[in-house]
Amino acid sequence: MPLLFIARTITGLLSLLILGTAIYLGWSWWVGETAAAPDGEWIRVREDWRLWLALGLLLWSFGGRLVLPFILAKTDGVTPQGFPRAESQLTSPTGARLYVEKEGEDGPTILLTHGWGLDSTIWSTSRSELGRLRSLQPHRLLVWDLPGLGKSKTQPGCIGPDAFAKELAFLLEEATEGPVILVGHSIGGMTMQSLIRQRPDLFGSRVVGVVLLNTTYTNPLRTMILSRLALALRRPLLEPLMHLMIWLQPLAWLCAWQSYLSGSAHLANRIGFGPDVTRAQLDHVSLLVTRNSPGVQARGNLAMFRWDASGAISAAACPTLIIGGELDLVTKLEASEAIASQGRSARLCAVPRANHMGFLEQANAYHSEILQFARALAMRDSPKAPLP
Template identity: 30%
Template sequence: MNRQQTIWSAVGAAGAAVTGLAVGAAARKSKQIAAERRRLAAQLTGGAIPGEQPPGEQISVIADDGLRLSCEEIAPLDGGEPDLTVVLVHGFALDRRTWHFQRRTFAELPGGGDAPRVRQVLYDLRSHGRSERGPRESCTIEQLGRDLEAVLRTLVPDGPIVLIGHSMGGMTVMALAEQFPRLFEERIVGVGLVSTSAGEVGSAGLPKALLSRRNPLTRGVGLLARVQPTLVETGRRLLGDVIWAITRSFAYGDRNVAPWLVDLVDSMISANAVDALTDFVDTVNSHDRIAALPALAGCEVLVAAGDADRVIPFSHAERIAAELPDATLVRFPGVGHMPMLEQPAAMDEALLDLLRRSARRIGGPSRPGVLRRLRRRA
């Protein structure tokens, strides 16, 4: 057995032992959490339920490296001509179900003075949701920016655009601005940055060690998932209730949030392979795009976050807003990392304000290219 084989064998054996200990230690805690989930569900039976979603058309877009991205288009429910296209970009470990409430709100917009009528484009990031898994070397925010450009080029070839990105989705929008600044001069009239950061993600929020490139736990979990994926996924299922409680703690500020909302986030995370997620740790940790923010200055910008966010603290939103003094900064008191799910009415209000402001820019003196494209469509 050569040295590399010995290392892999040792990692596998150690991982199996650690996983076994963790499962055993968590069994008692799991029963306690399961009881709490049942208690919450009983208390909140009269609360919000998922409800019917507006129909969407499933479409695939091919990225510049040949990878297939799963996308969805949602037309206005009244069948009218949209005033602009809203592109929604979800965050790390999630998928396009992140925008559960917003997709209905946007589909029902009537147009006119109340709010512009919009067409929606949603998609799953590479290695997330229904999109194909990319090779590890392609799991970078730079590549996510190029993927977003491919989505725009394929599905939104003309007309004005509003981009809304959550968490790593916001970082993806910044990467697009870094690589394709002319889009923000000619096509993109509005940008929403939700619970995201322009840099130094590993310095605050989650304990620094968890996001650090040198973190042995993150490295070890990713390595073990590649060596013994069945073992890791089995442990993940056995620790389901514990993981559910961790998800609630980091996704939401309100511990009494409706259990189905925690289930939704938990199901999105669980749908992604562990090693596919750890492929992105380096790029999130090293993300630094403060220098790209000026490209957004010609757009209407919303920066929104909860002040109880344990993943990306509110101070990161304040930093972005300081770089974009004309941006609207919205703070959600007591809300965690998922304001679009935890406080959908407040989030929708902020987003609708962004859409109204963006619609007023269409065809203005600083946007002649947008006006020409709209006239071509008429």
């Protein structure tokens, strides 16, 4: 999302400044200064503090990630276990190669769409929590990598919420059976709103429920903190920076990895979390946004600048659950409130102590709401066999 792009750019430049300072100090120590000795000969004088400071900064530039998470986040809790899954690569009509994972044999499908810069591995906690529902009522679970991220591939011109909505429609038709509940975080929720506009016929028939997590209904610059400043900087600064990142992608990727190793990426991504983030959560998110192509992420941000789906949720002929974080800086709670006010059968849940990545750090609260929502749908569709 744009706010995190701005934060990563600033901390990335800071990381490069530290590395550049280390190189300069090391070079200046090696060169030293010439001075006259008492006997009249010229000698080279080196100040050892420059060498030690250079080594310290160099060590931080490539090992800071081992220290910063201990300062920025809490001790980790229980790590979700691995999952039995069926992996596949599906080729859509647009030519995109979509990476899909499925689990479960029977029942409705819960289809999870992740946020921007991440991939389907971000749902590990969700898969563990939603697994509790399978013990009460059989269901399938499907996660996928958005085109251009993770193991999914696509063309540069096919990146953005509207393009992703076409791929989501393809998955609904080719990779799911029976009723489907769509769950989307951030750009995943934006993609679902685009799909409502493109294919309203799917909602109320194939799609029986929609869950939007920490998302917006318009250009994210308008619903983030400091939105007026961000909008003022969009054309003179943000868009040129993103185009530069696309043109210089190899260099941008190299800088991103250096920022990750130094811990600067962790500092930037900390903005998307509330007070309860753990070290593993922070490192996982930082690794994903580093591992995924900077050029793809820049193209996605540019597409979001031109995106607007105001009122789209009103065309969804199925129940909708909107979950927002009270502390969300990336897509403020006001955005979730606006979406909920537009929906015909929408319910808003505001989660305390939750920022943009609330479904990770406040997993119990988020998944409790999703499970209750799924239970209500099951009771509505099968009144004779409700969930316990």
